[in-house]
Amino acid sequence: MKFINFTMVSFAICFALGIVTAHVFPSSLSLVLYIFLSLFCLLFFFWRLNRNQLFPSVFFGILTYCSMILLGYGNYIIRLPASQPNHFTTILSENSPQILQLKITEILKPDRFTNKYITEVEAVHSESSSGNLLLNIQKDSLSEKISIDNVLLIAEAPQIIPKPLNPNQFDYSRYMKTLEVYHQIRTKSAYIIHKTKGSPSLRGRAERAREYILQKLKKTPLTLDERAILQALVLGQRRDINSDLYADYAAAGAIHILAVSGLHVGILYFILLFLLKPFHYVKNGKIIQSVLIVLLLWIFAFVTGLSPSVTRAVTMFSLFALANTLQRETSSINTLFISFFILLLYNPNWLFHVGFQLSYLAVFSILWIQPKLNSYWSPKNYFLRLFWGIFTVTLAAQLGILPLSLYYFHQFPGLFFITNLVVLPVLGILLGGGLLVVILAAFAVLPDWLARSFNWCISQLNTFIRWVAHQDSYLFTDIPFSGYKVLASYVVLVTIVVFWKHASFRRGTFIFASFILLLGVILYDISESASEELVIFQKSRQTLIGHKNNHLLTLFISDTNTFRSDTYPISSYATSEAIKRITTQQFPNVLMFRNKKMLIIDSLSVYPKAESIEWLVLTQSPKIHLERVLDSLQPSYIIADGNNYTSYIKRWRETCEKRKLPFHHTGSKGAYSID
Numbered sequence: 001m002k003f004i005n006f007t008m009v010s011f012a013i014c015f016a017l018g019i020v021t022a023h024v025f026p027s028s029l030s031l032v033l034y035i036f037l038s039l040f041c042l043l044f045f046f047w048r049l050n051r052n053q054l055f056p057s058v059f060f061g062i063l064t065y066c067s068m069i070l071l072g073y074g075n076y077i078i079r080l081p082a083s084q085p086n087h088f089t090t091i092l093s094e095n096s097p098q099i100l101q102l103k104i105t106e107i108l109k110p111d112r113f114t115n116k117y118i119t120e121v122e123a124v125h126s127e128s129s130s131g132n133l134l135l136n137i138q139k140d141s142l143s144e145k146i147s148i149d150n151v152l153l154i155a156e157a158p159q160i161i162p163k164p165l166n167p168n169q170f171d172y173s174r175y176m177k178t179l180e181v182y183h184q185i186r187t188k189s190a191y192i193i194h195k196t197k198g199s200p201s202l203r204g205r206a207e208r209a210r211e212y213i214l215q216k217l218k219k220t221p222l223t224l225d226e227r228a229i230l231q232a233l234v235l236g237q238r239r240d241i242n243s244d245l246y247a248d249y250a251a252a253g254a255i256h257i258l259a260v261s262g263l264h265v266g267i268l269y270f271i272l273l274f275l276l277k278p279f280h281y282v283k284n285g286k287i288i289q290s291v292l293i294v295l296l297l298w299i300f301a302f303v304t305g306l307s308p309s310v311t312r313a314v315t316m317f318s319l320f321a322l323a324n325t326l327q328r329e330t331s332s333i334n335t336l337f338i339s340f341f342i343l344l345l346y347n348p349n350w351l352f353h354v355g356f357q358l359s360y361l362a363v364f365s366i367l368w369i370q371p372k373l374n375s376y377w378s379p380k381n382y383f384l385r386l387f388w389g390i391f392t393v394t395l396a397a398q399l400g401i402l403p404l405s406l407y408y409f410h411q412f413p414g415l416f417f418i419t420n421l422v423v424l425p426v427l428g429i430l431l432g433g434g435l436l437v438v439i440l441a442a443f444a445v446l447p448d449w450l451a452r453s454f455n456w457c458i459s460q461l462n463t464f465i466r467w468v469a470h471q472d473s474y475l476f477t478d479i480p481f482s483g484y485k486v487l488a489s490y491v492v493l494v495t496i497v498v499f500w501k502h503a504s505f506r507r508g509t510f511i512f513a514s515f516i517l518l519l520g521v522i523l524y525d526i527s528e529s530a531s532e533e534l535v536i537f538q539k540s541r542q543t544l545i546g547h548k549n550n551h552l553l554t555l556f557i558s559d560t561n562t563f564r565s566d567t568y569p570i571s572s573y574a575t576s577e578a579i580k581r582i583t584t585q586q587f588p589n590v591l592m593f594r595n596k597k598m599l600i601i602d603s604l605s606v607y608p609k610a611e612s613i614e615w616l617v618l619t620q621s622p623k624i625h626l627e628r629v630l631d632s633l634q635p636s637y638i639i640a641d642g643n644n645y646t647s648y649i650k651r652w653r654e655t656c657e658k659r660k661l662p663f664h665h666t667g668s669k670g671a672y673s674i675d
Helices: 006-024 029-050 058-077 172-177 202-217 224-235 243-251 262-275 277-281 285-303 308-326 332-346 348-352 354-374 382-409 416-442 448-469 483-501 505-529 570-576 626-633 646-658
Strands: 100-107 114-124 132-138 150-154 181-188 192-197 532-536 544-549 552-557 581-586 590-593 596-601 615-618 637-640 663-665 672-674
Touching: 006 058, 006 332, 006 348, 029 058, 058 332, 058 348, 100 132, 100 202, 172 181, 202 224, 202 285, 202 416, 224 243, 224 416, 224 448, 243 448, 262 277, 262 285, 262 308, 262 354, 262 416, 277 285, 285 308, 308 332, 308 354, 332 348, 332 354, 348 354, 354 382, 354 483, 382 416, 382 483, 416 448, 483 505, 544 570, 544 590, 552 570, 615 626, 626 646, 637 646, 646 663
Parallel strands: 132 181, 552 581, 596 615, 615 637, 637 663
Antiparallel strands: 100 114, 100 150, 114 132, 150 192, 532 544, 532 672, 544 552, 590 596
């Protein structure tokens, strides 16, 4: 067994722990620097005491690990806007219009109504600044195309990216924070004062190169769906994939092949290892081979637009190539954790990216679990050996990412083994063939017969994926899986694998304890979900009130005929709360919840006189004199949902402020929950 440097592994884990701590409990940069300086002095003192000893003292080891935790903590804190004196938020003035100079650094996937860009704020009122900003521009058929490196002048006030307005919804603001983006601007193309080309960046050149190739591919005989898959496989461009086809890949458990990441870079790495193997027979051939592999991998990253996922994967495999060149007695796990440490040192926010977490867990699981699995059978037949290798790699990777996948996606494709056993052997061929097609198309020398042959191969892949995706009985969806279950599941997995590799009574007791922990978490989640709650959801132009009682959700809505319970915001709420059955009813004027009354006044403006209530809900813009209603009913709380005119909301809020009554508007404060 190759040597595993557990010091490097523990350093990387401590560094990541510091980042997580800073993310949950941020503090001022000055305090971090003060603690780090004090810790460094203590570390230096103990190093002086222990420098002539073969084994350093326990205190030196503890201080070293604490220093790594604090280093990770500080590396995260220093990137927060409050720690950057030149950040645009410190320059903005509240009492004057803002003119911002924005440089486009990344183009995001657009939604139905807006195009989205990540921009760097270069100046505020001609004063140099820094910081990232999300720019949302309303779609307009007459607007000019905006590209990376374009510089825009906009007179708008940045706003903090809002949190989700309904419980258990995807938190877009949290996701954008992982990209170091905390504010946004919503505007129209007509409001852009000036647009010009900025100084070219490496990312901009990469994007233009990719756009050039995409235009060339459109002139080939490749059909629309097949060309879209090729663009995703080789160029990392998924915008042209049909939504139904994309859903089929997700249902079949093959969505990972559409996102250029560690899998693609790993396949390309081993293809290059094989193709460049003849260099072993020349002087310094291994060095030449490694240099060429690293160079070609980075060219691939450049062609795919230098996306973060590809950049991370290429960095990791570049370190693998370097370790191979040095020919040192080392372990792939060491190289994995070195790349993990370097990437987080460069950008600590990557730790919170789903792709980063899944890719490192998958690779670690393959390196740790697959060799033991593979040793159970050594068939002599080449195809059986290939089949068994793919099976064990797939099983090891799935074991490593399963808890996290259930947490993020709440679904499990039961036929993922079949999908991967078919897809993975041909993925290398498709990736290699796709690269050849792209290169020939870029130089306009792609033969029609080759384009049609490759088109047929992708078409067969799509047909197979569609067949697997439509085996509905093997796709398990809406699986509730909490963060506590994720942690407990990984504790169980680690203890089982450790016992499996080196069985002992002590390790067996750890397995027993881990299952007790998992059982406790499951029971806790069951008790949490088996509760009663009343929620007034935020939904524009619709009244939506939910009563959750254990695993039953009753929805009170205005129109029971057209409403679908599998749409926003009910679908994700029902999954997270382990709802097993949903019923709908026409909402009444009075609801009873825990022996207290909730009165709902709608467009009919009808309400009982002189009746004491706890909650007053206003919906459908009722034409009422709110002060008279308050005098008559004496409610403790006033709630207005998203189905009201803005002018009415403003007037009601002023009335409640005057009378010092709590007023809750779901459109600004989010859903109102009573438990």
